Each structure stands twice: as C-alpha cells, then as structure tokens.
Amino acid sequence: MKTGRRRDQRMMGRALALAGLNQGLTGANPSVGCVILDTEGHILGEGVTGKGGRPHAEEIALQQAGAGARGGTAYVTLEPCRERSSGAASCSSRLVSAGIARVVIAIEDPHPTARDGIGVLRAAGVRVDTGRGRARAARLYAWFFGSVPASRATRSK
Numbered sequence: 001m002k003t004g005r006r007r008d009q010r011m012m013g014r015a016l017a018l019a020g021l022n023q024g025l026t027g028a029n030p031s032v033g034c035v036i037l038d039t040e041g042h043i044l045g046e047g048v049t050g051k052g053g054r055p056h057a058e059e060i061a062l063q064q065a066g067a068g069a070r071g072g073t074a075y076v077t078l079e080p081c082r083e084r085s086s087g088a089a090s091c092s093s094r095l096v097s098a099g100i101a102r103v104v105i106a107i108e109d110p111h112p113t114a115r116d117g118i119g120v121l122r123a124a125g126v127r128v129d130t131g132r133g134r135a136r137a138a139r140l141y142a143w144f145f146g147s148v149p150a151s152r153a154t155r156s157k
C-alpha cells in the first residue's frame with residue numbers, strides 16, 4: 001500500500017473538513033470526521049457524526065466501506081471511542097472487527113468513557129499514528145475538551 005506523509009495530510013484534511021460540516025449540530029458529542037481507504041489507497045467510506053451526536057462518523061464510514069475496509073486505513077479526527085454510554089459497540093471495536101490495519105488519529109479524546117480507544121486498537125494489533133492535523137483538531141474540539149474534567153483533560157496534551 002502506498003503510504004506517506006502527503007497522503008496522510010491530504011486524507012486528514014478531508015476528514016477535518018467532514019468534521020466541520022456538523023460542527024455545532026451534534027449536541028454534547030463532538031463532530032468527528034472519518035475517511036476509510038482500502039489497501040490500494042482508494043476512498044471507500046466517509047462519515048461525519050450525525051446531527052444530535054449519532055451515529056458516530058466511524059460507523060457511517062465503515063458501513064459504506066463494507067468488506068473492502070479489511071487491511072485498509074482509517075483517518076479519524078478524534079480518537080475512536082473505547083466504550084459507548086449507550087452500550088452499543090464502540091468505534092474502536094468496530095474498526096478492529098472490520099479488519100482495519102492502520103488508524104491515523106488527529107488528537108486523543110480525554111473523555112472518561114471514550115478515552116483510550118487507542119489502547120483497544122493497539123491491543124488488537126492495529127497500527128496507530130496520532131498527531132496528524134492535531135492543531136486544527138484542537139481548535140475544532142476546544143469546546144468539547146473544555147467540558148471534560150480537568151484531571152482527564154491534561155491527558156490530551
């Protein structure tokens with residue numbers, strides 16, 4: 001698979017643009033953007049958090065991508081959730097189940113329930129790269145990070 005900084009930058013830019021579409025419309029949840037590429041680098045799925053906060057961006061993008069996501073790469077503007085308060089399957093476990101090989105994340109999620117989806121991904125053998133697009137994501141989620149208890153929020157730095 002073709003990799004490289006330029007593609008990472010371009011795809012994360014696309015994910016951030018998607019996230020921007022529903023900014024302010026997702027209730028207490030952050031508006032997240034997700035782009036999924038197949039092993040050849042073709043875009044198979046794209047998603048943004050639904051109005052009101054669900055479905056999550058990764059759910060939408062994975063559903064679009066279907067079986068083609070196996071071995072592919074996911075670009076997500078915020079760390080995929082580890083757990084969901086609703087009890088539904090988390091995005092980190094959905095990415096693992098779909099067989100995604102690499103997840104590129106702009107910024108970590110300090111939220112107590114959602115945080116450490118990265119741990120779930122890595123434990124399953126998924127390669128995780130963070131920090132691409134971090135500055136833009138930090139601006140996009142400043143309001144959300146500000147709503148998280150300070151002791152947790154420090155983790156996002």
Ligand SMILES: [Zn+2]
Pocket residue numbers: 056057058080081090091092
């Ligand atoms: Zn999620």
